Amino acid sequence: MYRKPMDETGTRARTRRAILDAAVSTLARNPSASLADVAAAAGVGRTTVHRYFRERSDLLSAIGAHLMELVATTTERARLDDGPAIEALDRLCQEYFELGDGFLFAFENPQLADWESWDSETEADQALTRLIERGHADGTIDPTLSTAWVGSLLWAMLYAAWQHTREQGVPKHTALRLCLHSLRKALTP
Amino acid sequence: MYRKPMDETGTRARTRRAILDAAVSTLARNPSASLADVAAAAGVGRTTVHRYFRERSDLLSAIGAHLMELVATTTERARLDDGPAIEALDRLCQEYFELGDGFLFAFENPQLADWESWDSETEADQALTRLIERGHADGTIDPTLSTAWVGSLLWAMLYAAWQHTREQGVPKHTALRLCLHSLRKALTP
DNA sequence: CGATTATGGAACATTGATGTTCCATGATGG
DNA sequence: CCATCATGGAACATCAATGTTCCATAATCG
Structure with missing residues (x-):
């Protein structure tokens, strides 16, 4: 049988x-x-x-798909379209930070989006773009900073925070607090 | 002969x-x-x-030594001990940014310092530490941010800026301007 | 319990990067 | 111009990662 x-x-x-x-x-x-x-x-x-x-490449593709999905659900969970833009950004940072090594991998392999022939613009990407533009509009994010740059900053700071815990033995919540604080300050007009 | x-x-x-x-x-x-x-x-x-x-490892060691030296002279050139701390940081960013791929390599291989059995604390490291603490003291750098975190921020933002030019085709001076602007805002008390 | 499925490990073939040797050709500089 | 140095390329040996096959054993589930 x-x-x-x-x-x-x-x-x-x-x-x-x-x-x-x-x-x-x-x-x-x-x-x-x-x-x-x-x-x-x-x-x-x-x-x-x-x-x-x-093959190794199959594993890599699978990781790509897996992380894309992870990022997608994580982004949804942050409910980027709710409440003040700057607070939504905070929530997103906290969620991404929880991804740990998954986040690290995504950061180091930006070509990840290509692997699975997704539309170059993920729903998560679009939601983030909307969020940042909302922040631009309501004056909570410095309009001098292009949308793309704000995105880069977000990822770079999260990366810095993550490494900071890994290499300096700083407790996670401390690193996250520093990250959020610095990001807010960098973004306010 | x-x-x-x-x-x-x-x-x-x-x-x-x-x-x-x-x-x-x-x-x-x-x-x-x-x-x-x-x-x-x-x-x-x-x-x-x-x-x-x-051997490959010999090449890597040589790169390590080369970059350590490059970072050292570059740091000296920024004259970190002169003038207001925040302006010295600006100069340092500009100098590091010029290193291009050299900077990228150093960022991605932090163990680089180990390769050549330098003292774990390079003169460049020490100069940066002094600079940040000077900034803490004279109130131009938010004392809430630990010295180590400011260092991480500096490198992370430079990395973000560098990638920003590589992947988005943004002119270098624009990326550098964004970087300096964001770093200043993040660091002011 | 008994059949099916999942697994680990050994053994083997393949492959691409490494590292080495040797020689002919070019470049350099006194 | 001639001796020495620097180089490129072919040929070869080695090695570690990969990928495949096979089989015995363990886990799972009806």
Whole structure:
């Protein structure tokens, strides 16, 4: 009696996730780590990794898709269209910061958006753009700063904060507080 | 009649520099680029690269030393101990920004300082620390922001600015202006 | 319990980057 | 112009990561 392997639930989905998560952490810290390293980090045999992702590139694509989705849901959760723009930005920072190594990976691999042939403009991108322009309009974000630059600043500061915790042993909430504070100050007109 | 190869001048030094520069540019953009890529970028045979740097690790060490020196002289040029702290920071940003791919490489390889067994605290590091503390003291830099965090901010913003020019085609002076403006705003009390 | 599925590990083939050796050709400089 | 130096390229050896196959064992689930 056969039963097709269920792709979306059960054991199979769980180890898939384990590998994916381990790959994100491992590759975020060392982009040239071997698949053996990833397997070890996932607590799984190297063979198993190949069983789920035939080639390295397949794994990378999967990471791309996974992170795109993660960023998407995370962005939704921040409800960028609600309340004052500057506070929505705060919420977004906090959410992104929670992504941890996932955020790190996304930061270091901006070409990630291309991997899955999404429209170059994700819904998350658009929501952020709307938010920043809203801030421009209602005077809570310095209009001198282009939308693109504000986006760059956001990511760069989050990256700085994340590294700050990793390398200086600063507690996460402290780093996040510094980040939010600095970002606000940089953006106010 | 023998004459030892002169290490510091002439043809030899010139191609060495060419390889070093090409390696910085190439590896800053793709850390896993092959030595063949570096050779091509330098307009030089692969053999020649090995002639100057026996192993890949030798090349990396040399880059480390080269960049440490570059950062050192660049920092000196900014004369951090002269004039108002905030203006000295401006000068430092401008100088670092000029380093281009060299800066990019340094940003992406913070372990660079270890490579050459320097004291963990470079003179450049110390000068920057002094500068920030001076700013704290004379009230031009928000004392809420720890010295380490200000340093992180500085590098992160420069990185953001540099990427901004690379990926958005923004003219360098525009990106630098945005960077300086945002940094000032973030740091003022 | 018994069938199906998931896994780990060994063994092996393939591949691309490395590192080395050698030689012919060009460049340099006294 | 001639001796020395610098270089490029071919040929080769080595190595680590990759990708594949196979099998025994463990986990899962009806």
